[in-house]
Amino acid sequence: MDPRNPLLLLFLAIPALISLSFATSPSADDLVAELETLRAQSPSGVIHLDDRAVSRFLTSTPVPRPYSLIIFFDASQLRSKPDLHLTQLRSEFALVSSSFTDHHASSPAASLRVFFCDIEFQESQASFSLFGVTALPHVRYVGPHHHSPRDSESMDQSGFSRLAESMAEFVEAKTKLPVGPIVRPPPISPRQIAFLAVALLISAPFLIKRILEGDTMLHDRRFWMALAVFVYFFSVAGTMHNIIRKMPMFLQDRNDPDRLIFFYQGSGMQLGAEGFAVGFLYTIVGLIVAFATHVLVRLRNTTAQRGVMLVVMLVAFWAVKKVIHLDNWKTGYSVHAFWPTSWR
Amino acid sequence: MAATAETKGPSTLRNAFGGVLGVFILLLIGVLAFSIRLFSVIKYESVIHEFDPYFNYRVTQYLTKNGIYDFWNWFDDRTWYPLGRVIGGTVYPGLTLTAGSMWWLLNSLNIPLSVETVCVFTAPIFSANAAWATFLLTKEVKGTGAGLTAAVLLAMVPSYISRSVAGSYDNEAVAIFALVFTFYLYIKTLNTGSLFYATLNALSYFYMVCSWGGYTFIINLIPMHVLLCILTGRYSSRLYIAYAPLVVLGTLLASLVPVVGFNAVMTSEHFASFLVFIIIHVVAFIYYIKGILSPKMFKVAMTLVVTIGLAVSCAVIAIFIALVASSPTKGWSGRSLSLLDPTYASKYIPIIASVSEHQPPTWPSYFMDINVLAFLVPAGIIACFLPLSDASSFVVLYLVTSVYFSGVMVRLMLVLAPAACIMSGIALSEAFDVFTRSIKLQLPNILDNPPDAGDMNSVSSIAQNDASKIDSHATTKSETVSKERPSRKNRKKEKEKEKENVEKVPSHSENKKRLLVLPLEASAVAILLLIVLGGFYVVHCVWAAAEAYSAPSIVLTSYAHDGLHVFDDFREAYAWLRHNTDVDDKVASWWDYGYQTTAMANRTVIVDNNTWNNTHIATVGTAMSSPEKAAWEIFNSLDVKYVLVVFGGLVGYPSDDINKFLWMVRIGGGVFPHIREPDYLRDGQYRIDAQATPTMLNCLMYKLSYYRFVETDGKAFDRVRRTEIGKKYFKLTHFEEVFTTHHWMVRIYKLKPPKNRIRGKLKKPKSSSKSSSSNHKRAGNTQKNPWQ
Numbered sequence A: 001m002d003p004r005n006p007l008l009l010l011f012l013a014i015p016a017l018i019s020l021s022f023a024t025s026p027s028a029d030d031l032v033a034e035l036e037t038l039r040a041q042s043p044s045g046v047i048h049l050d051d052r053a054v055s056r057f058l059t060s061t062p063v064p065r066p067y068s069l070i071i072f073f074d075a076s077q078l079r080s081k082p083d084l085h086l087t088q089l090r091s092e093f094a095l096v097s098s099s100f101t102d103h104h105a106s107s108p109a110a111s112l113r114v115f116f117c118d119i120e121f122q123e124s125q126a127s128f129s130l131f132g133v134t135a136l137p138h139v140r141y142v143g144p145h146h147h148s149p150r151d152s153e154s155m156d157q158s159g160f161s162r163l164a165e166s167m168a169e170f171v172e173a174k175t176k177l178p179v180g181p182i183v184r185p186p187p188i189s190p191r192q193i194a195f196l197a198v199a200l201l202i203s204a205p206f207l208i209k210r211i212l213e214g215d216t217m218l219h220d221r222r223f224w225m226a227l228a229v230f231v232y233f234f235s236v237a238g239t240m241h242n243i244i245r246k247m248p249m250f251l252q253d254r255n256d257p258d259r260l261i262f263f264y265q266g267s268g269m270q271l272g273a274e275g276f277a278v279g280f281l282y283t284i285v286g287l288i289v290a291f292a293t294h295v296l297v298r299l300r301n302t303t304a305q306r307g308v309m310l311v312v313m314l315v316a317f318w319a320v321k322k323v324i325h326l327d328n329w330k331t332g333y334s335v336h337a338f339w340p341t342s343w344r
Numbered sequence B: 001m002a003a004t005a006e007t008k009g010p011s012t013l014r015n016a017f018g019g020v021l022g023v024f025i026l027l028l029i030g031v032l033a034f035s036i037r038l039f040s041v042i043k044y045e046s047v048i049h050e051f052d053p054y055f056n057y058r059v060t061q062y063l064t065k066n067g068i069y070d071f072w073n074w075f076d077d078r079t080w081y082p083l084g085r086v087i088g089g090t091v092y093p094g095l096t097l098t099a100g101s102m103w104w105l106l107n108s109l110n111i112p113l114s115v116e117t118v119c120v121f122t123a124p125i126f127s128a129n130a131a132w133a134t135f136l137l138t139k140e141v142k143g144t145g146a147g148l149t150a151a152v153l154l155a156m157v158p159s160y161i162s163r164s165v166a167g168s169y170d171n172e173a174v175a176i177f178a179l180v181f182t183f184y185l186y187i188k189t190l191n192t193g194s195l196f197y198a199t200l201n202a203l204s205y206f207y208m209v210c211s212w213g214g215y216t217f218i219i220n221l222i223p224m225h226v227l228l229c230i231l232t233g234r235y236s237s238r239l240y241i242a243y244a245p246l247v248v249l250g251t252l253l254a255s256l257v258p259v260v261g262f263n264a265v266m267t268s269e270h271f272a273s274f275l276v277f278i279i280i281h282v283v284a285f286i287y288y289i290k291g292i293l294s295p296k297m298f299k300v301a302m303t304l305v306v307t308i309g310l311a312v313s314c315a316v317i318a319i320f321i322a323l324v325a326s327s328p329t330k331g332w333s334g335r336s337l338s339l340l341d342p343t344y345a346s347k348y349i350p351i352i353a354s355v356s357e358h359q360p361p362t363w364p365s366y367f368m369d370i371n372v373l374a375f376l377v378p379a380g381i382i383a384c385f386l387p388l389s390d391a392s393s394f395v396v397l398y399l400v401t402s403v404y405f406s407g408v409m410v411r412l413m414l415v416l417a418p419a420a421c422i423m424s425g426i427a428l429s430e431a432f433d434v435f436t437r438s439i440k441l442q443l444p445n446i447l448d449n450p451p452d453a454g455d456m457n458s459v460s461s462i463a464q465n466d467a468s469k470i471d472s473h474a475t476t477k478s479e480t481v482s483k484e485r486p487s488r489k490n491r492k493k494e495k496e497k498e499k500e501n502v503e504k505v506p507s508h509s510e511n512k513k514r515l516l517v518l519p520l521e522a523s524a525v526a527i528l529l530l531i532v533l534g535g536f537y538v539v540h541c542v543w544a545a546a547e548a549y550s551a552p553s554i555v556l557t558s559y560a561h562d563g564l565h566v567f568d569d570f571r572e573a574y575a576w577l578r579h580n581t582d583v584d585d586k587v588a589s590w591w592d593y594g595y596q597t598t599a600m601a602n603r604t605v606i607v608d609n610n611t612w613n614n615t616h617i618a619t620v621g622t623a624m625s626s627p628e629k630a631a632w633e634i635f636n637s638l639d640v641k642y643v644l645v646v647f648g649g650l651v652g653y654p655s656d657d658i659n660k661f662l663w664m665v666r667i668g669g670g671v672f673p674h675i676r677e678p679d680y681l682r683d684g685q686y687r688i689d690a691q692a693t694p695t696m697l698n699c700l701m702y703k704l705s706y707y708r709f710v711e712t713d714g715k716a717f718d719r720v721r722r723t724e725i726g727k728k729y730f731k732l733t734h735f736e737e738v739f740t741t742h743h744w745m746v747r748i749y750k751l752k753p754p755k756n757r758i759r760g761k762l763k764k765p766k767s768s769s770k771s772s773s774s775n776h777k778r779a780g781n782t783q784k785n786p787w788q
Helices: A006-022 A028-041 A053-060 A086-103 A125-131 A158-176 A190-213 A220-238 A239-245 A272-294 A302-331 B002-043 B052-073 B094-110 B113-143 B144-155 B158-164 B171-192 B193-211 B215-231 B237-254 B268-292 B295-326 B333-340 B343-349 B363-369 B373-386 B390-408 B408-446 B459-470 B475-483 B488-504 B504-516 B519-548 B569-580 B591-601 B616-625 B628-639 B658-671 B694-698 B700-706 B766-777
Strands: A046-049 A068-074 A112-122 A138-142 B557-561 B563-567 B586-588 B640-646 B734-738 B746-751
Touching: A028 A046, A028 A053, A028 A112, A028 B658, A046 A086, A053 B700, A068 A086, A068 A125, A068 B628, A086 A112, A112 B519, A125 B563, A138 A158, A220 A239, A220 A272, A220 B215, A220 B373, A220 B390, A239 A272, A239 B390, A272 A302, A272 B363, A272 B373, A272 B408, A302 B363, A302 B373, A302 B519, B002 B158, B002 B519, B002 B586, B002 B734, B052 B094, B052 B569, B052 B591, B094 B113, B094 B171, B094 B193, B113 B158, B113 B171, B113 B373, B113 B408, B144 B408, B144 B488, B144 B586, B158 B171, B158 B363, B158 B408, B158 B519, B171 B193, B171 B215, B171 B237, B171 B390, B171 B408, B171 B628, B193 B215, B193 B237, B215 B237, B237 B268, B237 B616, B268 B295, B363 B408, B373 B390, B390 B408, B408 B519, B488 B766, B569 B591, B569 B640, B569 B734, B569 B746, B591 B640, B616 B658, B628 B640, B628 B700, B640 B700, B658 B700, B694 B700, B700 B734, B700 B746, B746 B766
Parallel strands: A046 A112, A068 A112, B586 B640
Antiparallel strands: A068 A138, B557 B563, B640 B746, B734 B746
16 A cells, blocks of 8 residues: 555656666657656555656756646655644645545546655655755745756645645646545444344344343443543543644653653643543542442441541542643643732 | 320421521522622623623613613614514513513612613622522422522522623523422422412413523423323322423413414424323323223223224324435534534534534533532432432423533533532532531430440430430531432321331331441541531632623733733723714624624624624624625625724633634635635634735735734734734725724724716735635636625
C-alpha cells in the first residue's frame, strides 16, 4: 500500500536510468505514457517522486509540458508529530487522487493529464530546496507553463484543516477540472457487514429471550450505576474538550525532547492525560465516601473498619489537596477567605 | 402496645420542633442565597450588568410604561436598522413579565421602587426561590436532611452565582428556578399520583417555556425518564398521571408563547415527547387489557396486537424519518445539533463557535464552578441507586445528561449546578447520617462504662432513649434524615416495619443498628474532614462571588500601587451619544455593544446581541475590515452617522475590538468572499506591529482604534498586545474623531459628509486610496454590499 516501498522505487529508478543512458530528451508523449504507467502501478494513483524523477518530469522538460503535477510534500521523520497530521493528510491526498481518477476514468485522455505525486524529504532533499519548501504540510501545483518549480503555486495553509474537500477545491481551481465526489471507503467492508448481520440474526432469538426474562446486563442495576459514574468521570475530565480540540495526551518539552509534559499551565487548555488524572481524582473521593457510608458500615470487624477508614480518609484527603493545589497552579487564582478586619 | 403509646408523645413533639427548625433553616438559606449575590452592589453600585441584561431592562421599561398589549405588539425600529425587530414575538417574556409584575405589585403597595432597582434584584430573589425549590425536589428524593443540605449548597454554588448576581438581569436567573421547580412538581406527581400536582407541573413548565430556550431540556429529559421507567418495568398509573397531562397541557401552553408558537409541535426537539406519549398509551392499554383478560386470552390478544402494531409502527416510523430527513438540518436547531455532535458548530456556524460560553470546558472550570461538589457527586449517584426509586432514577438521569452537556458547552454548567447540588446534598447527608449515628450510638457506652465499651448488650434501651434526647439538639438534621423516606408509600412501609420491630423484640432493631456503625474515633475524624471540606466550599463560593463574578463589566476597576482606579468609559461614551447626537442618528459598532447603545444612549444601531441576521452582521464586519473609503461607502449606504469602537490598548482592557477583530473578518468573509482571513495574518499569526500585513494596517478597525494613539506616550505602545503598533502616523480621510473617553476605551467617529467632486483633492491621500483601489480590483464582480 505504501507508495514508498522498495519495489516502486525500483520502477521509478529504471526509467530514469534508461533515460540517462540514452542522454537524449524523451518526447512529450513518452513522458505522459511513463507517468500513466507509474500511476497505474500505485493503488491510489499517487506517483512517488524522487530527485531524479523531479528532474526528468519537471526541470529538464521544455515548457509548456503536456501535463501538470500536484505534489504532496511528505517527511517520514515528521509523521510522529501529532499536530502536523501528516499521515492523515497523506491518506486524504490519496483519496482525492483516486476520486479524481475514478471520475475521469471514461473521459478523454487530455483531461487525465493531471498527475498526483508525493515527495519524501529524506530521500529527495534537493527537490525540497528546489521548490523552496520549508514547512509542512505543503501541497504544490505545477502547471504546464511553470518554468521552474519555485514558480509553482502552493495551497493555502488554512485549507488543511478541511482535509480532502479543500484539496479537491484547490485542484479544481488550478486545473479547471472537476475532481468529482470524494469517495471515502466505508469504515467497515461489505463482507464484515454481512458477517455482522448473520451473527446478529443467529443471536437474535437468544437475546430476545434473555430480554424477556429480564436477565441481561441492562437489567443489572450495578451496570447502570457504573455507567452513570463513568459518564460523570468522562465529562469532568474534560474529555469532550480534548475530542473537539483534538488535544494530544501529552506534549514533548521543546527544550528537552526526552521530558514529557503532562500538565499544561493556563486554564484555557488541557492535555488528555491531565484531564484523566484529575477526573480520576474527582471521582475517587466520591467513590470513597460512598464506600464508607454503604459498604464499610456493614463490616463486622471493628479493627478492619478502623484500618480501612484510616487509609480511605488519607487517600481522600490527599486527592482533594492535590486537586486544590493543581487548580491553583494551573489557573493562578488565589482563593482566600474574607475575615472581619478586627480579627487581623 | 403501651410502649408505642408512650413514645408517640415525645416523637410528635420532636417532629414539630424539627419542622419549625427546618423552616427557620430554609429562611436562613433564602437570606444566604440573596445576600451572597449582593457583592456587586456593594463593591460597585446598583447597576445592570453586561450586555443582554440591558436589553431585558429596556424591554421591562417599555412594558411598565406602555402596558402588556403594547409590549406584545412592539416593533422596535431602534435596532437592526433598516430592518427593525419584532420584540414581542422574538423574546422569551418570562423574565420581563416577572420583573414587571413585581414592580407593579410593589407600586400598588405604595413602595415606590424604580424599574431598574427591581430588575437589579430580580436575580437574587429568584436564587432564593431556586434554593427552596431544590429543597423540595431533594426532599422528594431522599428526605428532609438531604433537601436542606442540597438547598444550602445551591444557595451558594458559584456556577449559579455567575448568572444571578444582583444586576445580572438575564433569563437564566429565573429559568433555573423554573427548571428545578418543574422537576420537583414532576417528582411530586410521580410520588403521589395527584392530578393537582400534574396541573401545577404543566403550569410550571409553561413558566419555564416563557423564560428560557433551555426548556427543551425538560421536554426531552422527562420523556427519557418515562421511557426508562417503562423499559425497566416500573410503569404505574402514577407515571401516566405525571406524564400525559404534562405533554398535553404543556404543549398547548407552550405554543401560546409567541417565540415558540408552532415550534412546539413542528421541531424535532419536541418529537421525543410525542413518541413517548404514544408509547405510554400503548403500555397503559396493555396493562388495562392484562387486567381484564385471563392470562391465556391475554397471550392470544398480545400476539395479535403485536403483529398489527409492528406493521403500523413501522409505517409511522418510515413517514416520520422521511419528514425529518427532508429538512436540511434534520429539524434540529444549530445549538441543539452542536450538543449531539459537538464538532458541528466549529465546522459550520462561526457565530455560535465565536461565543466564548459555547466552548467546551476543561477540568479547572468544574473546580471553579461547582468546586468540591465535583468530589461528592459520585457518592450521590451511588446513594441514589441504593435503593433505586422512580424519583432517584430521575435525578440520576438529570445529572448524567446535564454533566455530559456541560462537557460540550461551558454555559450549560448552569444546568449541571442544581443536579450537582442535589447529588452532593444526598451524599453529604448520608455520610453525616452514618457518622453521627456511629457517634451517637457509641458515645454513651464509653461515658457510662469505659472498661467494656464494645459490649452492647449491657446497655438498656432506656439509656439509649435518654442519650438520643440529649443529642437531639445537636443532630436534628441527621435525625430528620433517618425519619423521612423517598415516597409516601415507602414511608408507610417503613413505619409499619418499625412498628413491627418495636412490637416484636425491641433489642432486635438495636442490634440491627449496631451493625451499621463505624468506629467512634474514625467517624469523628471523618465528620471533621467533611466539615473542613464544606468550609472550603463556603470560602471558595464567597471568594468567587466577591472577586470573580461580581464585576458588572460596564464599570471596571483595577488595583494599582497608587490605589483603586475606576474606568467608567462606557457610560461616559453612551451619555455623550445621548446628549450630543440627534435622536434619529444611527450608530454602528460591533454587535456586542448594540444592546447597550440602544438602552443607554437611546440611539438606533445596525446590529445587536440578538444575532438573528448573519448577513447584517457580516456587512458590519466587512465594513470594519475594509479600507477607509470602502467602509465609508458601506456605512453611508446604511445611513450611519457615527461609528463606535472599543479600544483597550491604553489601559490594557483585553476584550476590545482589536482582539475581536478576527471574528469580524471571519464572519464578514463568510458572506462577502473578498474579505479573506489570510490577508490579515502574517504567517498565520495575528499581529498589529510593524510585521502586520498592509491589509491589516489599512483596515478601518485598525485606523479607528489607533488614530492619534502615538500622541499618548510618543511610542504608541499597545498594552494589551504588548507591542508597539505598526503604523503610528496617519490621517483619516472619510471619518473624523468626535469623542474619545477619558481612558480612550471608547472612541466615537463621525462619517464625513460626501465631498464635492474636485479631482485634485481626491488624489491627496496616496497610500489609502492605492490600497483601496487594489482591493476594488480584486473584489471584481463579487457582491460587496447588499445595501447598494
